[in-house]
Amino acid sequence: MDKLQIVKIGGNVIENRKALKEFLADFSEIKGAKIVIHGGGKEATQMAKKLGIPLQIIEGRRITDLPNLELITMLYAGKLNKTIVAQLQAFGSNALGLSGADGNSITAKKRPPEPIDFGFVGDVTAVNEVLFTSLLAQNIVPVCCAITHDKNGQLLNTNADTIASEIAIAMSSHFEVTLSYCFEKKGVLKDEEEENSVIPILTSVAYKTLKKEKTIHSGMLPKIHNCFEALKKGVAHVRIGNPKMITEKVIHTQIQL
């Protein structure tokens, strides 16, 4: 089976122009099939303020109403996606940006309004393996943003970590997939205050304990949930860490069932 590297970038890696460029230079060094998925970063919040678009937050989670959906479509599918694609082209990777609507690459279902109406938020229902396989066969590097569609004309905001794991799962019947979640930290930390307290191997048994003890909490929980889902459904390798782990032997967290 051919190898496929799927890399999700988020946090500081996309918010900081220099960090992003460094990552893209490294990512371009990867030989063979590869896909990148990017989150949005904090710019959406800043631009919402400038445009006078109110932010609604319920139970710590942002509601995607129509003005916010339009805003993130501009930022994620427009500015950020095309910046990444143009830079990858400069580094010699034939990148091609995709929202879920493009080539029907990722379809989703609008989340039901009960118990909380999150607005135009979608949960992935299908990944178009045929399209991704065809693009990869042409040495094209798909660059996916965190926007999907419902096939009825509606774009939907979707979690980028989940998109990454869903693509990885779908592609694992064609490739030996390595799924890498990259952010500013070196991996999953035992102690948040101590950046070198990286857990090198996180098994599902250890995870249960660490979750119970609240060593791992809040934002890391859905991310790690996505990792285990991917492993259970056929993805060969899943890891969390700093983008440097893509090209160098640096400490990071390997997730294992």
Add this chain to the structure above:
Amino acid sequence: MDKLQIVKIGGNVIENRKALKEFLADFSEIKGAKIVIHGGGKEATQMAKKLGIPLQIIEGRRITDLPNLELITMLYAGKLNKTIVAQLQAFGSNALGLSGADGNSITAKKRPPEPIDFGFVGDVTAVNEVLFTSLLAQNIVPVCCAITHDKNGQLLNTNADTIASEIAIAMSSHFEVTLSYCFEKKGVLKDEEEENSVIPILTSVAYKTLKKEKTIHSGMLPKIHNCFEALKKGVAHVRIGNPKMITEKVIHTQIQL
């Protein structure tokens, strides 16, 4: 030779949501290979105002500085392109949005700063026929926005009419191409005040006279120039008119050498 319909939409057709949807429904009815190219519309000017981005205009032409380039990347490649793609998907066309950077579909060269520095504006240098041919062979409908790249990481603002004619020219060695420029008017008018004064056939000889007499002037000149360039370089049919000409036998202007 297989037929290929290349349709450029601009003006009111993209500014008015209802007109856009009607066009996309009609466009989806076209059998066989098809490509759509869209301009930007007036939203960029409105949003620049909201975001406090100053507009610079020299000799009646807009300067694309960095904040304006970012703005049109958000609007054209983000909001507008993805809205069109998602709606085409709903109408059963497997649309895929492209900036020139995506798949290296269209490369351009930044216009020299003399005599006027237009900023990040590019003139098309190459169209990636291999990519377009491959997408069309997969029944994918490319949806191109008016943004190109220089292959060195820089996105560039490029005239949508020119992008349409350049794609049409490049594809005419593989297809019998019909290039249609669609906007709110019924065609090239003999009398601007009289919407029914459509010139049904505009030859290059007649064009010279009408240009001299200033019957045809300002914005129509570069558009018609693109039409003749396309015909000279192998495009089979070129026409200007209302989007209804795509599916119905309505009056429009046929351009002929």
